Amino acid sequence: MQFRYPSAHERFDYDSWPEVEARLSALDLSLPYTESVAALSRPVVAGPLQVPNAIAIHPMEGCDADENGAPGELTFRRYRRFAAGGAGLIWGEAASVLPEGRANPRQLWLHEGTVEQFAQLHETIITTAAAKFGTAHRPITVLQLTHSGRYARPDGLPRPVIAHHNPVLDARLGLPEDYPLISDAQLEALTEPFVAAARLARQAGFDAVDLKACHGYLLNELLAAHTRGDSLFGGTFENRTRLLLHLVEQIHQHVPDLALTCRLNVYDAFAYPYGFGMAHDGSLEPDLDEPVELICRLHEAGVSLVNVAYGNPYYNPHVERPYDSHEVGGYMPHEHPLANVAAMVRIQQELSRRLPQVPMVATGLTWLRQFGPNVAAAMVEQNWCAVAGFGRMALAYPEFAADLLSNGQLSTDRVCVSCSRCTQIMRDGGQAGCVVRDAGVYGPIYRAGRQRARETTQDK
Numbered sequence: 001m002q003f004r005y006p007s008a009h010e011r012f013d014y015d016s017w018p019e020v021e022a023r024l025s026a027l028d029l030s031l032p033y034t035e036s037v038a039a040l041s042r043p044v045v046a047g048p049l050q051v052p053n054a055i056a057i058h059p060m061e062g063c064d065a066d067e068n069g070a071p072g073e074l075t076f077r078r079y080r081r082f083a084a085g086g087a088g089l090i091w092g093e094a095a096s097v098l099p100e101g102r103a104n105p106r107q108l109w110l111h112e113g114t115v116e117q118f119a120q121l122h123e124t125i126i127t128t129a130a131a132k133f134g135t136a137h138r139p140i141t142v143l144q145l146t147h148s149g150r151y152a153r154p155d156g157l158p159r160p161v162i163a164h165h166n167p168v169l170d171a172r173l174g175l176p177e178d179y180p181l182i183s184d185a186q187l188e189a190l191t192e193p194f195v196a197a198a199r200l201a202r203q204a205g206f207d208a209v210d211l212k213a214c215h216g217y218l219l220n221e222l223l224a225a226h227t228r229g230d231s232l233f234g235g236t237f238e239n240r241t242r243l244l245l246h247l248v249e250q251i252h253q254h255v256p257d258l259a260l261t262c263r264l265n266v267y268d269a270f271a272y273p274y275g276f277g278m279a280h281d282g283s284l285e286p287d288l289d290e291p292v293e294l295i296c297r298l299h300e301a302g303v304s305l306v307n308v309a310y311g312n313p314y315y316n317p318h319v320e321r322p323y324d325s326h327e328v329g330g331y332m333p334h335e336h337p338l339a340n341v342a343a344m345v346r347i348q349q350e351l352s353r354r355l356p357q358v359p360m361v362a363t364g365l366t367w368l369r370q371f372g373p374n375v376a377a378a379m380v381e382q383n384w385c386a387v388a389g390f391g392r393m394a395l396a397y398p399e400f401a402a403d404l405l406s407n408g409q410l411s412t413d414r415v416c417v418s419c420s421r422c423t424q425i426m427r428d429g430g431q432a433g434c435v436v437r438d439a440g441v442y443g444p445i446y447r448a449g450r451q452r453a454r455e456t457t458q459d460k
């Protein structure tokens with residue numbers, strides 16, 4: 001089954017589903033679709049988690065914490081808007097478990113000194129949702145725990161912590177061949193901060209923590225550490241998955257009343273031996289055997305929900321986040337965005353076929369604009385996923401879930417237009433949000449970031 005093939009990139013230009021279908025058919029692709037989005041209103045049970053509807057907001061960093069890692073004003077604003085938007089699952093963004101693991105100086109960092117503000121953030125989510133929808137709608141809250149590994153920039157400068165050498169990604173960071181790998185002892189020492197952060201997340205009120213094993217960050221990079229020799233954490237599948245499974249087991253043991261989730265890259269889109277979920281022939285075709293085995297073990301170890309992720313936002317962002325326009329210094333893919341969406345949907349379908357017992361959150365639907373929920377509902381109806389996740393759609397249109405559940409459709413003038421400006425803000429060191437639909441707040445931040453970048457790098 002071939003997943004990836006060249007097809008010219010095109011921007012979104014469809015007024016009706018038959019137009020999308022015609023394009024899909026010309027590209028020899030298919031997507032499921034249902035007119036009624038009723039399936040998205042069904043409650044979902046995932047282990048101890050009772051999710052009031054089948055819509056999730058994916059984790060999205062706002063880069064708006066204070067220096068100490070506590071949620072800032074814009075963080076509170078974002079989650080207030082999400083909570084008032086009606087999604088059943090609010091998957092909190094990446095929060096570092098250690099200061100040196102932060103991806104930027106404004107990333108959330110959960111520790112004793114910030115737990116009180118995390119608790120206030122959690123309280124804000126719950127009270128806002130209850131005020132809007134009544135106590136019957138209690139969104140499930142997850143906090144994503146991370147170490148940014150290769151992409152650590154705790155003081156705004158690259159401070160990479162790498163698990164294995166990847167010639168392409170090392171070169172991008174200017175790392176010499178003898179740049180040291182994180183040692184086995186240092187990896188073992190990560191258990192304590194992850195467990196401590198999980199305990200604090202529980203104290204702050206979150207229903208679950210998520211172990212972030214996606215997008216090229218440390219726990220994801222380890223999964224692909226085929227070339228890490230002479231190490232308990234490299235080479236074999238057992239070794240590469242050791243830390244992730246150990247963290248699950250330890251958090252369960254030490255914080256037993258906290259649910260666990262995992263955002264897991266099942267397809268790195270980086271050729272073997274440097275990617276996870278890849279065919280061993282050096283192509284970009286997926287091989288889901290290892291991801292399936294890992295999800296199985298995670299589930300058996302007590303992970304209640306797996307949020308399926310893809311690619312690396314610093315290297316191949318189009319794989320998980322199809323776009324119409326790229327960031328400055330980015331690229332236009334040699335693939336139609338419909339091919340990216342269809343690849344993610346097919347992988348999700350295949351995972352559900354092989355893992356019917358595991359509740360999963362699907363990713364990759366925002367590019368479809370107003371048709372995304374219909375594809376999502378068809379996937380939920382056919383049990384390809386338990387919950388449909390939306391990222392950028394929620395930044396652009398925080399009430400998208402409530403509109404869907406009450407009107408059965410989205411307003412076309414509010415949907416995300418996949419312009420990449422929210423992620424451009426991140427690259428420029430600002431606070432991320434929707435520049436198009438929330439322009440009053442994020443327009444000036446975007447422009448200031450572009451101006452700064454032009455002054456420092458002369459980019460035009």
Ligand SMILES: Cc1cc2nc3c(=O)[nH]c(=O)nc-3n(C[C@H](O)[C@H](O)[C@H](O)COP(=O)(O)O)c2cc1C
Nearest residue numbers: 058059060061093094320364365366390391392432
């Ligand atoms: C501004 C921004 C910040 C993001 N931050 C995170 C994050 O903290 N953790 C994570 O797992 N994914 C993060 N992502 C990826 C999204 O969760 C999501 O997977 C991606 O945007 C594709 O989904 P979409 O097409 O619905 O937007 C981020 C995406 C954006 C646009």
Ligand code: SF4
Nearest residue numbers: 416417419420422434
């Ligand atoms: S800035 Fe807004 S419209 Fe553009 S990609 Fe981000 S969320 Fe979508």
